[in-house]
Amino acid sequence: xxxxxxxxxxxxxxxxxxxxxxxxxxxPHAPEPPSTPVHGSDPAQEATSARWQTAMDVLGGIIAxxxxxxxxxxxxxxxxxxxxxxxxxxxxxxxxxxxxxxAGFAGPHAAALDERQYQTGSGPxxxxxxxxxxxxxxxxxPGRSGGFEDFAYHARRAGVSSATCLPLPAPGRVVGALNxxxxxxxxxxxxxxxxxxxxxxxxxxxxAVAVASAANVAAATEAAENMRAAMEHRAxxxxxxxxxxxxLQVDPEAAFxxxxxxSQRDNVKLREVALRIVAAILPGERAS
Numbered sequence: 001x002x003x004x005x006x007x008x009x010x011x012x013x014x015x016x017x018x019x020x021x022x023x024x025x026x027x028p029h030a031p032e033p034p035s036t037p038v039h040g041s042d043p044a045q046e047a048t049s050a051r052w053q054t055a056m057d058v059l060g061g062i063i064a065x066x067x068x069x070x071x072x073x074x075x076x077x078x079x080x081x082x083x084x085x086x087x088x089x090x091x092x093x094x095x096x097x098x099x100x101x102x103a104g105f106a107g108p109h110a111a112a113l114d115e116r117q118y119q120t121g122s123g124p125x126x127x128x129x130x131x132x133x134x135x136x137x138x139x140x141x142p143g144r145s146g147g148f149e150d151f152a153y154h155a156r157r158a159g160v161s162s163a164t165c166l167p168l169p170a171p172g173r174v175v176g177a178l179n180x181x182x183x184x185x186x187x188x189x190x191x192x193x194x195x196x197x198x199x200x201x202x203x204x205x206x207x208a209v210a211v212a213s214a215a216n217v218a219a220a221t222e223a224a225e226n227m228r229a230a231m232e233h234r235a236x237x238x239x240x241x242x243x244x245x246x247x248l249q250v251d252p253e254a255a256f257x258x259x260x261x262x263s264q265r266d267n268v269k270l271r272e273v274a275l276r277i278v279a280a281i282l283p284g285e286r287a288s
Contacts (some may be wrong), residue, residue: 048085051082051083052083052199054083055079055082055083055203056206058075058079059076059079059206059207059209059210062075062076062210062213069094069103070103070104072104072210072211073092073094073103073104073105073211074103074104074105074106075104076090076092076104076178076207076210076211077090077091077092077104077105077106077107077110078090078106079203079207080106080178080180080200080203080207081106081107083199083203084180084192084196084199084200084203085196085199086182086192086196086200087164087180087181087182087192087200088107088160088181088182088183088184089105089106089107089108089109089110089160089180089181090105090106090107090110090178090179090180090181091104091105091106091107091110091111091113091114091125091178091179091181092104092105092168092176092177092178092179092207092211093114093125093126093128093129093176093177093179094175094176094211095129095175095176100118100125100126100129100176101118102114102115102118107181109155109158109159109160109181110179110181112154112158113151113154113155113158113160113163113179113181114179116150116151116154117151120150122148122150122151123148123150123151124136124137124146124148124151124163124165124179125163125165125177125179126177127148127165128165128166128167128177128179129165129167129168129176129177131167132167132169133167134164134165134166134167134201135163135164135165136162136163136164136165136192137151137152137155137162137163137164137165138152138161138162139151139152139153139155139156139160139161139162139163140156140161140162151163155181159183160181160182160183161182161183161184162181162182162192163179163180163181163182164179164180164182164192164197164200165177165178165179165180166178166179166180166200166201166204167204167208168204168207168208168211168212169205169208170208170209170212175208175211175212176211178200178203178204178207180192180200233271236271236274236275236278237256237259237270237271237274239274239278240255240259240273240274240275240277240278241255241256241259241274242255243277243278243281244258244259244277259273259274259277
């Protein structure tokens with residue numbers, strides 16, 4: 001049976017708020033691979049364990065580092081494909097300021113399938129992100145689409161037989177979803193089951209910490225840039241006020257009112273008016 005207990009389509013109309021992400025504490029120990037090999041065990045198991053350890057090392061580096069968010073999301077999608085058996089393509093849905101977007105993906109169809117869901121406002125990746133529960137969908141057997149017929153139709157046309165979408169949880173909220181897509185698998189049955197599904201969920205749990213960490217870095221960088229821009233805008237406005245005070249023999253408040261009047265008259269931003277005034281006094285020089 002499909003693991004998609006909530007078929008209420010009205011759930012697709014709610015979105016989490018756009019508050020700043022809170023960085024969750026990294027897990028004290030990385031999850032164990034699905035099958036931890038012992039000395040002399042099957043080479044395939046050893047290869048699986050090695051891939052898992054590599055993925056955990058990379059994700060740990062993301063948590064401790066300051067890589068750009070888009071780079072992190074692409075890397076997580078690529079790691080999911082390389083690490084978990086049964087995943088042919090992957091993407092990461094990120095919620096930011098109440099909007100969903102895919103900024104990282106691996107494979108030729110993942111991004112397009114995600115975008116289709118964002119356009120319609122419905123789909124397994126959105127359900128996973130909004131409800132915090134995993135969603136398994138088959139596109140090859142009628143009645144097993146989990147209520148997402150439009151997604152199943154477009155997935156089937158792309159040669160994707162199933163999708164497993166896993167939430168990326170953070171304390172008090174979900175930051176997005178890890179979306180995995182499989183080409184093969186028994187018809188009508190989601191490909192990620194048993195050990196493979198457990199491995200994907202363990203991977204998503206660590207990936208969630210990495211996504212939250214990178215998102216916090218991105219938010220801090222954006223805040224710093226906004227502060228710098230605000231200070232620059234303030235500086236040029238103060239320069240223009242000084243010019244007007246000298247030219248019109250008025251106090252600072254009257255100078256600012258004149259700036260605002262010119263802005264409204266010309267239908268341009270206040271900073272643009274200020275730049276013009278300063279440039280007229282200091283030709284050839286750039287206002288700071």
